[in-house]
Amino acid sequence: MNSSKKKITALSKLVILSTFFLLYLGPMLFVFLNSFKPNKEIILNPLTLTGYSGIQNYISAAEKMKYIAAFGNSLFITIISVGLIIFTSSMTAYLFCRKKWVINNLMFYGMIAAMILPFQALMIPLVSIYGGLLNVLNKWTLIYMYIGFGAPLAVFMYHGFIKGIPLELEEAAQIDGANSIQVFTKIIWPILKPTTFTIMILDVLWIWNDFLLPSLILIEAKDRTLPLSTFYFYGTYSVDLGLMMAGLVLIITPVLILYLFLQKYILEGVVQGAIK
Amino acid sequence: MKKQNALLTKLFTYTVFAGPVTLAFFTVIIIPFLYGLFLTFTNWDGVASNFAMVGFENYKTIFKDSGFIQSLKLTFKYVIFTVAITNAVSFSLAAILTSGTKGQNFFRAGFFTPNLIGGVALGYVWQFFFNNILTYMGKTIEIPTLQASFLSSPGQAFWALVMVAVWQYSGYMMIIYITGFLNVPKDVLEAASIDGAEGWTRVKHVIMPLIMPSFTISVFLTLQRTFMVYDVNLALTKGGPFKTTELISMYVYKKAFNERAYGIGQAQAVVLFIIVAIISITQVYLSKKKEVEA
Numbered sequence: 001m002n003s004s005k006k007k008i009t010a011l012s013k014l015v016i017l018s019t020f021f022l023l024y025l026g027p028m029l030f031v032f033l034n035s036f037k038p039n040k041e042i043i044l045n046p047l048t049l050t051g052y053s054g055i056q057n058y059i060s061a062a063e064k065m066k067y068i069a070a071f072g073n074s075l076f077i078t079i080i081s082v083g084l085i086i087f088t089s090s091m092t093a094y095l096f097c098r099k100k101w102v103i104n105n106l107m108f109y110g111m112i113a114a115m116i117l118p119f120q121a122l123m124i125p126l127v128s129i130y131g132g133l134l135n136v137l138n139k140w141t142l143i144y145m146y147i148g149f150g151a152p153l154a155v156f157m158y159h160g161f162i163k164g165i166p167l168e169l170e171e172a173a174q175i176d177g178a179n180s181i182q183v184f185t186k187i188i189w190p191i192l193k194p195t196t197f198t199i200m201i202l203d204v205l206w207i208w209n210d211f212l213l214p215s216l217i218l219i220e221a222k223d224r225t226l227p228l229s230t231f232y233f234y235g236t237y238s239v240d241l242g243l244m245m246a247g248l249v250l251i252i253t254p255v256l257i258l259y260l261f262l263q264k265y266i267l268e269g270v271v272q273g274a275i276k
Numbered sequence: 277m278k279k280q281n282a283l284l285t286k287l288f289t290y291t292v293f294a295g296p297v298t299l300a301f302f303t304v305i306i307i308p309f310l311y312g313l314f315l316t317f318t319n320w321d322g323v324a325s326n327f328a329m330v331g332f333e334n335y336k337t338i339f340k341d342s343g344f345i346q347s348l349k350l351t352f353k354y355v356i357f358t359v360a361i362t363n364a365v366s367f368s369l370a371a372i373l374t375s376g377t378k379g380q381n382f383f384r385a386g387f388f389t390p391n392l393i394g395g396v397a398l399g400y401v402w403q404f405f406f407n408n409i410l411t412y413m414g415k416t417i418e419i420p421t422l423q424a425s426f427l428s429s430p431g432q433a434f435w436a437l438v439m440v441a442v443w444q445y446s447g448y449m450m451i452i453y454i455t456g457f458l459n460v461p462k463d464v465l466e467a468a469s470i471d472g473a474e475g476w477t478r479v480k481h482v483i484m485p486l487i488m489p490s491f492t493i494s495v496f497l498t499l500q501r502t503f504m505v506y507d508v509n510l511a512l513t514k515g516g517p518f519k520t521t522e523l524i525s526m527y528v529y530k531k532a533f534n535e536r537a538y539g540i541g542q543a544q545a546v547v548l549f550i551i552v553a554i555i556s557i558t559q560v561y562l563s564k565k566k567e568v569e570a
Contacts, residue, residue, distance in 0.1 A: 013375070013377050017369075024386065026405070043408075046412050091294070091297075092297040107298060110306075116553055118500070118504050120504055120525055123532075124312060124532045125308035125315060128315070155297065180289065211396050234400055245404065256392065267384070267385070270448065270451060274452055275452075
């Protein structure tokens with residue numbers, strides 16, 4: 001009696017989950033299915049794979065949205081920005097943790113307080129300063145801004161971690177004659193790995209998918225990242241659905257492949273980032 | 277002399293370790309924020325080299341601007357529904373996915389997937405679903421309400437936007453609730469079972485109070501994200517039909533960059549920031565009070 005009741009509960013749970021799961025993945029599955037069909041067939045019947053046309057859509061979508069160039073831009077901007085955020089923030093956090101100077105405390109709490117500022121409260125002045133006054137709207141400015149926006153959370157997370165590292169380790173190294181930069185690179189940096197990995201995951205997902213900031217800063221077409229090229233591509237070719245669907249699959253796939261390999265770390269990293 | 281040297285060393289150390297972050301933080305966040313506050317007291321159009329100080333005129337204007345009030349109301353409605361539904365869905369999914377169901381890791385990973393994809397691409401995926409898939413289904417199985425796209429109807433486009441947001445965020449919040457569920461000590465649950473607390477009673481009186489920290493975080497995150505949403509809004513509905521889905525971020529963006537009213541646009545952004553800050557701080561304060569120690 002009890003075991004059959006358990007089976008029913010287990011089964012109903014599975015049914016609920018599977019239904020939800022289909023609802024979740026349904027829209028993406030339909031996009032995938034229709035990415036192999038010519039426009040005419042999609043309009044006639046978007047639910048089946050009638051009029052399969054191979055990867056023709058993919059070839060012309062990749063060409064029209066300058067996929068390789070946009071992919072390269074996204075990769076370049078993401079890697080350089082995340083690298084610089086990690087490098088500069090870990091050193092800052094180390095200093096703030098180990099030296100209780102007034103300016104360090106002021107900066108640290110200032111950065112925490114600034115995390116509540118939404119991007120929208122800064123976007124207009126950012127455009128007027130970097131666009132109007134300085135006239136430096138390019139990818140280097142964008143990378144620089146990502147350091148400004150990314151540093152507070154990264155410093156905060158590193159700070160929380162470094163606090164727990166016992167001082168004895170560093171003192172021993174200092175007795176052996178290491179200066180503070182050597183202590184940081186040889187002793188502290190290797191211990192920081194788990195936090196570094198978490199910050200990397202959070203920042204890669206954020207910067208790779210960011211739309212609003214790059215749309216304001218990258219004004220030259222050749223600098224467009226993937227989200228930007230998607231937007232302009234959709235604006236120009238939205239009548240050709242087959243082309244659009246192939247374009248969407250091309251945009252979504254890189255992150256999904258990354259997710260396939262790093263799934264466990266990504267889920268953990270996201271939780272770590274949220275709890276902080 | 278010695279003192280001066282010590283100060284120099286200090287300055288040197290600070291510059292080496294914290295110099296770049298300090299510079300970026302000031303030039304990207306602090307100075308633009310202050311400059312933004314200054315802009316709200318001017319009538320600058322973003323182009324002209326001269327502009328006038330207008331005092332509190334911009335702030336007065338925005339509260340008389342019916343479009344702004346309209347969009348703010350719409351955003352509130354959107355936030356309330358999205359936050360409530362997202363947290364209900366993600367809480368339930370987390371409850372099922374921590375009760376020892378088959379393939380729970382697979383499901384967890386699957387539900388999280390939308391969070392990996394940028395808002396623009398998500399918006400277009402759903403646009404196709406609403407415009408082509410649902411309408412086609414409506415025609416084939418003859419359901420009148422499905423035959424015209426949700427996105428072209430002023431009443432329904434809003435709900436389409438809510439639906440997509442729930443779909444987008446609930447996987448993320450589910451992961452946070454799962455962590456909460458897994459942190460509930462086993463002995464507390466056993467004690468509750470012995471005392472006869474099962475099913476919903478157990479969830480309400482034993483589990484819920486213990487996972488309040490997850491509630492605090494999830495509600496905070498959903499609030500922040502839904503108030504500030506822009507890219508999905510742009511890709512899915514562009515604010516249409518007839519501005520019935522023009523959320524506040526898009527309104528501010530248009531005011532500043534399309535109408536070139538930088539001063540008014542920034543004043544709206546500042547008001548928005550204050551509203552969001554007050555709501556978030558109140559929410560965290562209220563739900564922190566309800567948290568209990570296990």
